[in-house]
């Protein structure tokens with residue numbers, strides 16, 4: 113399988129924050145969920161990919177080209193959480209501008225999505241759009257110029273559950289083409305669990321893991337231990353550990369093996385939120 117996106121050892125240094133040795137690979141035809149706490153470095157990573165920030169070190173390859181190659185503009189569809197560029201325009205004016213910017217801009221698809229799918233108002237200025245309308249417009253724009261890679265920063269935040277579901281289906285539809293792929297940053301972990309094939313978790317500027325979702329959710333387990341039980345667990349079996357007042361949660365890999373080894377301990381299947389919480393708040397080692 114070819115990779116749509118390869119990030120190798122990327123470093124970006126800000127005065128009070130550093131992205132450290134970021135690595136990630138997004139295979140064609142797949143969706144990579146990009147998760148992490150507020151301020152973990154997701155948007156900074158995305159800005160590096162889009163060449164909006166200069167790398168201090170490392171390499172990024174997008175669709176087989178160096179990420180600085182200007183021809184990539186046509187092949188990448190982008191949705192940012194906050195975007196005020198089009199505030200003084202309406203949908204018609206945006207269409208006219210996009211026709212000049214993208215060589216493969218499809219006005220018919222754009223209007224179909226804006227009107228039929230998303231019911232966006234034709235004449236309203238974008239600054240008068242609600243947050244949900246803003247996101248829908250951004251998604252319609254990203255999907256109307258034959259992009260092969262979508263880079264989406266919080267595309268479903270602020271949307272109601274019904275619209276969110278509809279948009280997730282659009283993303284799933286998009287990757288039915290085996291040459292298409294998506295990098296999807298989101299705090300809504302149920303969205304990620306629903307549609308991602310792979311998950312990259314970034315914490316304080318470093319990638320903690322970048323793995324297939326099935327591997328993560330099937331292989332990882334959380335052992336709910338008493339303090340006494342926890343003291344008997346081999347250190348090498350512990351990926352992360354979070355102590356509560358009277359109990360200890362321990363994140364382990366190879367869930368089935370661990371269940372047999374520690375028969376008396378309750379083993380839960382973790383959600384992405386559980387895994388992030390254990391890593392963020394507990395003691396951990398990088399896996």
Ligand SMILES: Nc1ncnc2c1ncn2[C@@H]1O[C@H](COP(=O)(O)OP(=O)(O)OP(=O)(O)O)[C@@H](O)[C@H]1O
Pocket residue numbers: 126127128129148149150151152153154155156157
């Ligand atoms: N241009 C900049 N100059 C200095 N620091 C910056 C700049 N851009 C981002 N940062 C810092 O980088 C860190 C990571 O921010 P970033 O926006 O990448 O996080 P995030 O994971 O996208 O967070 P959120 O989920 O809240 O959107 C933050 O501490 C932020 O203040």
